Amino acid sequence: MLSYDIVVVGAGGAGMMAALAASEDPDLEVAVLSKIYPTRSHTGAAQGGINAALGNRDPSDSVEKHFRDTVKGSDFLADQDAVEFFTSRMPELIQELDFYGVPFSRDENGRVAQRPFGGASSPRTCYSADKTGHVILHTLYEQCLKRGVKFLHEWFLLSLAVEEGELDGLVALDMRSGAIHPIQAKAAVIATGGFGRIYWNRTTNALNMTGDGTAACFDAGIPLKDPEFVQFHPTGLASSGILMSEACRGEGGHLLNKEGERFMARYAPEKMELGPRDLVSRAIETEIKEGRGFGEGIGAYVQMDLRHLGKEKILERLPQVRALAMHFEGVDIIEEPVPIRPSCHYMMGGIHVVDYKTCRTPIEGILAAGECACISIHGANRLGGNSVADVVLFGKYAGLGAREIAKQRSLPSGKKVKKEADRWIKTFDRMRRKTEGIPVTEIRDKMAETMWNNVGIFRRESEMKEALETVGRLLEDYQDACIGDTSVRYNLAFVHYVEVGNLLKLAKAVALGALHRKESRGSHARADYPKRDDGRFLKHTLIYKKGDDYILQYEPVKITKYRPEERKY
Amino acid sequence: MDTVTLRIKRYDGVKEWYQEYQLPYEKGKTLLYSLTKIREELDPTLTFSAACRHAICGSCAVRVNGNAFLACKTSLDQLLETFETERLTLEPLNNFPVIRDLVVDWEPKLERMKAVRPWLIPSEDGDPSEGFRQSPEDFRKIASPTDCILCGICSSECGQLSLNQEGYLDPFILNKAYRFAVDSRDAAPEEHIRPALEKGLWKCLHCMECVTKCPKEIDLAGENAYLRQASIQMGERDNKGARHAYAFVEDVKSKGRLNEVTLPMKTEGFVSTMNRIPFALRLIRKGKINPLHMPREVEGIEGVRKIYEHAQGVKEP
Ligand SMILES: Cc1cc2nc3c(=O)[nH]c(=O)nc-3n(C[C@H](O)[C@H](O)[C@H](O)COP(=O)(O)OP(=O)(O)OC[C@H]3O[C@@H](n4cnc5c(N)ncnc54)[C@H](O)[C@@H]3O)c2cc1C
Ligand code: FES
Numbered sequence: 077m078l079s080y081d082i083v084v085v086g087a088g089g090a091g092m093m094a095a096l097a098a099s100e101d102p103d104l105e106v107a108v109l110s111k112i113y114p115t116r117s118h119t120g121a122a123q124g125g126i127n128a129a130l131g132n133r134d135p136s137d138s139v140e141k142h143f144r145d146t147v148k149g150s151d152f153l154a155d156q157d158a159v160e161f162f163t164s165r166m167p168e169l170i171q172e173l174d175f176y177g178v179p180f181s182r183d184e185n186g187r188v189a190q191r192p193f194g195g196a197s198s199p200r201t202c203y204s205a206d207k208t209g210h211v212i213l214h215t216l217y218e219q220c221l222k223r224g225v226k227f228l229h230e231w232f233l234l235s236l237a238v239e240e241g242e243l244d245g246l247v248a249l250d251m252r253s254g255a256i257h258p259i260q261a262k263a264a265v266i267a268t269g270g271f272g273r274i275y276w277n278r279t280t281n282a283l284n285m286t287g288d289g290t291a292a293c294f295d296a297g298i299p300l301k302d303p304e305f306v307q308f309h310p311t312g313l314a315s316s317g318i319l320m321s322e323a324c325r326g327e328g329g330h331l332l333n334k335e336g337e338r339f340m341a342r343y344a345p346e347k348m349e350l351g352p353r354d355l356v357s358r359a360i361e362t363e364i365k366e367g368r369g370f371g372e373g374i375g376a377y378v379q380m381d382l383r384h385l386g387k388e389k390i391l392e393r394l395p396q397v398r399a400l401a402m403h404f405e406g407v408d409i410i411e412e413p414v415p416i417r418p419s420c421h422y423m424m425g426g427i428h429v430v431d432y433k434t435c436r437t438p439i440e441g442i443l444a445a446g447e448c449a450c451i452s453i454h455g456a457n458r459l460g461g462n463s464v465a466d467v468v469l470f471g472k473y474a475g476l477g478a479r480e481i482a483k484q485r486s487l488p489s490g491k492k493v494k495k496e497a498d499r500w501i502k503t504f505d506r507m508r509r510k511t512e513g514i515p516v517t518e519i520r521d522k523m524a525e526t527m528w529n530n531v532g533i534f535r536r537e538s539e540m541k542e543a544l545e546t547v548g549r550l551l552e553d554y555q556d557a558c559i560g561d562t563s564v565r566y567n568l569a570f571v572h573y574v575e576v577g578n579l580l581k582l583a584k585a586v587a588l589g590a591l592h593r594k595e596s597r598g599s600h601a602r603a604d605y606p607k608r609d610d611g612r613f614l615k616h617t618l619i620y621k622k623g624d625d626y627i628l629q630y631e632p633v634k635i636t637k638y639r640p641e642e643r644k645y
Numbered sequence: 646m647d648t649v650t651l652r653i654k655r656y657d658g659v660k661e662w663y664q665e666y667q668l669p670y671e672k673g674k675t676l677l678y679s680l681t682k683i684r685e686e687l688d689p690t691l692t693f694s695a696a697c698r699h700a701i702c703g704s705c706a707v708r709v710n711g712n713a714f715l716a717c718k719t720s721l722d723q724l725l726e727t728f729e730t731e732r733l734t735l736e737p738l739n740n741f742p743v744i745r746d747l748v749v750d751w752e753p754k755l756e757r758m759k760a761v762r763p764w765l766i767p768s769e770d771g772d773p774s775e776g777f778r779q780s781p782e783d784f785r786k787i788a789s790p791t792d793c794i795l796c797g798i799c800s801s802e803c804g805q806l807s808l809n810q811e812g813y814l815d816p817f818i819l820n821k822a823y824r825f826a827v828d829s830r831d832a833a834p835e836e837h838i839r840p841a842l843e844k845g846l847w848k849c850l851h852c853m854e855c856v857t858k859c860p861k862e863i864d865l866a867g868e869n870a871y872l873r874q875a876s877i878q879m880g881e882r883d884n885k886g887a888r889h890a891y892a893f894v895e896d897v898k899s900k901g902r903l904n905e906v907t908l909p910m911k912t913e914g915f916v917s918t919m920n921r922i923p924f925a926l927r928l929i930r931k932g933k934i935n936p937l938h939m940p941r942e943v944e945g946i947e948g949v950r951k952i953y954e955h956a957q958g959v960k961e962p
Contacts, residue, residue, distance in 0.1 A: 112694075113751055115795050116702040174776030177765030177830065179787045186778035204791075210701055211791050218764040221755075229752055252744055282696040318699045400699055403718050406673070517685045560689035565658045566745040569689045 077490055079260035081482040083246055084108040085233045085289055086267035088117035089209070089464060090446025090471035092216040094265045095225045097475025104482055107259075109231040109248055111284065111571070114217045118269050118282045119467060122209025123321035123396060125191060125201035126468070127461035128166035132183055133190040137198035139164045144638060146462060149195040149352055150455025151598035151608065152640040153302070153616070153633055158432035159453045160636065162469060169469050170202055178215045180204050191393075192326045193460045195352035195645070201461040206321050206396040209464055216468075231257075232571055233288055234500050236264065236296040236442065237493035242485075243441025245493030247500050251571065254564030256504060258497035260490040263441050263478040266293060267471060270423040270447040272306075273575075274583040275532075276524030279420040280309055280319035284575070290448045291578035293427045294585070298437045299618040299629070301450040303582065304589030305424035307458055307599050308533050310356035312419025313405045314377035320416055321397050322460040325349040327389065330381045331360070332413060333368040339378075347645040354457045354599045355645060357418040361533050370415065379413035418533060424458055424599065425589070426450040428618060434477030435470055441481060441488075445474035452616065455633075456598020507570055513558030516569070519550050520576045523583055531587050536603045540591040547584045551624075554580060581621070588626055589617045610640050646670045646731055649721065651679060653691065654736040656743050663734075664688075670731075676724065677705055677716040680735075680747075693747040700860060703794035706801070707747050708736040713801040715860045738801040740810065754800065754815060760840045761814070761822035768832035783829035790824035790868065792861040793817055799855035799865060805848050813845040816855040816865045823868040826875060835879050842876045847886020888912045898953050901943030905934055 084095045087110035099106045110117070129142040142163040147154050170188060174180060181189040181204050192199040204211045220227070230251040237244040237258075245260045271287025272279035279285075294300055310331075311320040325331075331349050333339045343359040344351035351359075360378050363369050369376045382390060387410050390398055394409070401407045407414045427444040429435050429451045435443045446467045453466060523546075530543035554577055561569035595609035596602050615630040648667045655662050666683045677695055684691045695705040698717045705716040710728050724733055741749035771777035799816035800806055806813055814822075822841040826834040846869070855865045877887050892911035896903045909918045928934045943949070 112696055112702075112704065113755075113795075116696050116704045118697065118702075120701050120794075121697050121699070168774055171776035172773050175765075175767055175771050175773045177767075177825075177828065179784060179791045179828075180779075182779050182781045182784045184781065186780050188776070205788065207701070207792065210794070214791070214793075214795075215765075221759055222762075222764040252750075282702065283698060284696050316698075396701075403720075404699060515689075563657060563690065563692075563745070566692055566748060568692050 077258055077260055077494065079487060079490070080105045080107045081261070082106045082263045082265065082478045083259060083261040084265045084267060084475075085246070086110055086117070086269060086446065086448070087114035087227065088267060088269055088446060089119035089212060089216065089467035090474070091117075091265070091267035092213075092220055093468050093471030094267055094445060094475035094478065096216065096219055096223065097472045098265070098478050099223055099225050101479055104479060107226045107228055108220075109228040109233065111230060111232045111251070111288070113229055114220070114227065115214055117213060118285055119464065120210040120213040121280075121282065121319070122212075122464045123206040123319065124193065124323040124326065125203035125208045125461045126170070126212070126464040127193070127196070127201050127459070128170045128465065129163065129198070129200050130167050130170060130188060130190065130202065132187040134198040134200070137200050139167070141197050142166070142200060145196050146453065146459060147455075147638045148643055149457055149459040150453075151457055151643055152610070152614065152635075152638070153305075153455030153597060154453050155432070155451065155634040156636040156638065157634050158451050161432055162453050162466065165469055166465055169465075169472070173212060173215065173468065176215050176219050178204065179211050191323065192350065194322055194325060194350050194356070195459040196461070201326070203323070206323050206394050212464060212468065232574070233268065233292060234574060235496055236292045237496040238296045238439055238442075239488070239492045241439055242488065243439060244488045245490055247493060247497045249500070249504070249571070251566055254504075254567060256497055256500050258490065258493040260487055260493065261441070262485040262487055263443065263481040265435070265474045265478050266290075266427060266442065266444040266448055267446045267474070268448045270426075271579060271582050272420045272423065274523065274579050274586060275420040275528050276520060278317050278524070278528050280312055280317060281420070286575035286579050287423075287448065287582045288575060288578050289444070290426055291581050293437065293442065293444065294581060294621050296439060296442070297620070298439055298442065299428045299620045300425060300582070300585050300589075301428040302425035302452060302456075302589065302617050303423070303585045303619060304593055304617060305456050305599050306420060306586065307353055307422040307424060308357040308418040309421035310353055310360055310418050311380055311416045313401070314375070314415035314417045316404050317419035318400060318404050319419065319421070320380065320401065320414065321394070322353075323394060324380060324382060324397055325356075327382075327393055328385055330384070331356070332379045332381055333363045334370050335368060337368075339363050339368065344645040351645045352457060352459065353421070354601070357533055358601055360418055364417070377415040377417045380416045381413040382409045383411070383413070422458055422463060423447060424450065424452070424454045424456065425617075432470070433473060434480065435474035436477055441485060443474045443477050443481070445470040456600060504570060507559050507573060508562045508564070508567070510558050513556045514553050516557050516559060516573050516576050519553050519557060520579065523547060523550050523580060527583055527586070531590055534601055534603050535590055537591065540587050543587045544584065544591065547580060547587060551580050551584070585619045585626060588628065589619060592628055593617065614640060646725075648731070649679070649725065650732040651683065652732060652734045653746070654734070655746050656737075657745060672722065674721050675717055676707075676709070676714065676719045676721055679721055680716060692745045701794060703796035706738055706796040706798050708738060708801060709733050713738055713798040713858055715796060715798070718860055738797050740800045740803065740806050740815075741797060749797070751797070754797070757814065758818050758821060760844060761818055761837050762840070763818075763821040763825070765825060765828060766831050766833045766836055768830055771830055777830045779829050786827045786829075787824055789863055790820050790827075792863060793820050794861060796860060798858050798860060802854035802858045804850040804852040804854060805845070809845070809848065813848050814841060819846070819872065820863060820865060820868060823872055826872065834875065838872055838875050838879065839881070841872055842881055842884070846872055846876065847884065847889070885912055897949065899942075900940050901946045901949045902940050904940050
């Protein structure tokens, strides 16, 4: 049986930072498995930047201000001890990334350049033009090559085996050969990214953001924390959902309705377009709902106007954004406003992390970092530029945490994981042979439709109940799904089947968490409970999965410094 | 036009075949949209890769009628118009091993990339807790080369690589070498340049296919020229490529034109050139070269020499 001291699942920003930190100890055998090549990971899509209170652009900025902004942005649901840990370590992490070779844009003094971002009281978002995530991802990959990190390319995590509250091992499919392997490990770092694909096409997320690691942890008995908090990015391209970076608003873009009005004046008179994402998304949807948008139904939109920035600034600071608008919406932002509408962007919730310093979960040997994890530093709403920061910082600490565990634990027996692998081998075999049933894509599209319509930007009880019912039915249909591909070699239809199964489990948790949170907070906006209710809901949702049953619990928020107050921008 | 036909090269690990799919024509769609439609509505076994769907992850490159494109960024209308057809042939990238259908194997390429030490060798001006200072001008030098998304289009299109898989490095690998060689934070540009030189840097055919096809419009040919110059400055003159370049420079300086008879001798040396005698004889027979012809100075040679003088006085860019 394959065995390693540490297995990192996922090779995005979080996974590779974890791998780098873990492999600093030459005595440990570390492997990284990823369903796509590391440089294809979704971290590469992050355009706008990464937050750290360096004070290069605004000397009055401070770690304290970053801390406060993040807590306020989270609508007071973030754990403040973790946020403080995070913001105080970010400046040094940027220097580390610079030392690794990340090509940051620079100010006239040669320091890392910073730009304003939504919800931030100082311009503290470090960037590299509008391809920040891309250059960080590639630089981390270069560092992994330098260190000789072992990658298992195109290996797909199927599940985790847990015995008596401890990790026994992982089961993975080597996509190229079609072989399913049990892997023994002392520690596993789960860094598999978000699951925006529960809304399938109405998301800025890549096609493969299906929450596989999150679902594997959920199945293994780790609760999901705060899954109902889903961030909708205000500026997705109207026709495809593809993201127009927050940098557009950061650099001074205007949002206009059909009357040509800068409608943000009604919702955030001070910050205007630079209000936080949840607020701007709801403002846009309200404009559309009240008939001040362009077009109708699912095709309705508002405009983002960047023309006044001028050609030079657009070419210098937003070249990729311009190319995206041109290729995917047919609009040159130098010449015309671009049609936009909110699109699901980010999952604040995820795998329940119990110790932010090591990223441990309740199960010994399993750690989680990156978008798949919920520490929680983003609470009910994440600030732009705080995710890539979260990913690299906690990726690193998860790697260190895994090292600690690997030193303490001996290799588990591997009995359970062997059995688990046998079960998957049978499933793969059965699915390849099955010739009739419901197409996986049909199940997936129905799930996305009900989630978008009923558990979207505005939520109400009756609709969420309907979504829960539909997802429940789809979970039954899933038992009769058919993949239509008999190949052992590189069977993407089977991979997609597993992905959709994961999405269904997670979609149900999102709807359930949302239904029971009878208040509006951050990204979670309920038409039937429009106010925040700190008395009843200043707490984290925890959803456990026991077989097919979902069990709901709550946990207090850690408040160290900032008492909840009304969140105004 | 009502339908579009995609003729796709299939491979299942054992056999290869072409399969045709007919799709209703829809305006304003991408090639990735069409591939997805086939997989989801006509044939779930059709295998291709894609992730970000907006030209940043580099997963989705394929060949259409022999030319490599990013499927997510390429409009179907444009393809139909360019090739003046309603029938397109799709194949996996050239110069890669194929895994299944349109999916290629990147592992050997990533292994090869290590040759140029594709990571920053940090100079003493920086340190892990302070980072570096870098001027905006120096940042600009690495802005474009770090746009590379490792999509493999340049490898697929590369003329030299198609002839010579082992003796040449893929353009994206040379781009990596360049990216670090010009980074003001790097302590040892020659560590990136020398391996490129040893792996056939001078063999580029100047077909420019990589430059015209690169979806990020990286000036790969200009970078190649830079690496060559830099290798000469490192003292690497005693190789065919550099000797060839010097022979050009000398010939043009002295006569204003090339001497095709002495050029190979200056480049390859006397002994190697002797091996080319059969080839030279064929050229003579066909009247392509005249061995007795010794080029005279061209008219206006003074002007040519002035250009040289001027160039000598110009500082490095
Ligand atoms: C379009 C877009 C723009 C964004 N812009 C910004 C921004 O400007 N600033 C910011 O802070 N945040 C931004 N974000 C958010 C941020 O990019 C992501 O949250 C973050 O990059 C996630 O990183 P990660 O390492 O957790 O996961 P990812 O980078 O998504 O990596 C996940 C990894 O897990 C692997 N994986 C997944 N499932 C499996 C499996 N079953 N088996 C094996 N491997 C698996 C994948 O192959 C991949 O390597 C943006 C997000 C989007 C969608
Ligand atoms: S799908 Fe990412 S580059 Fe095309």
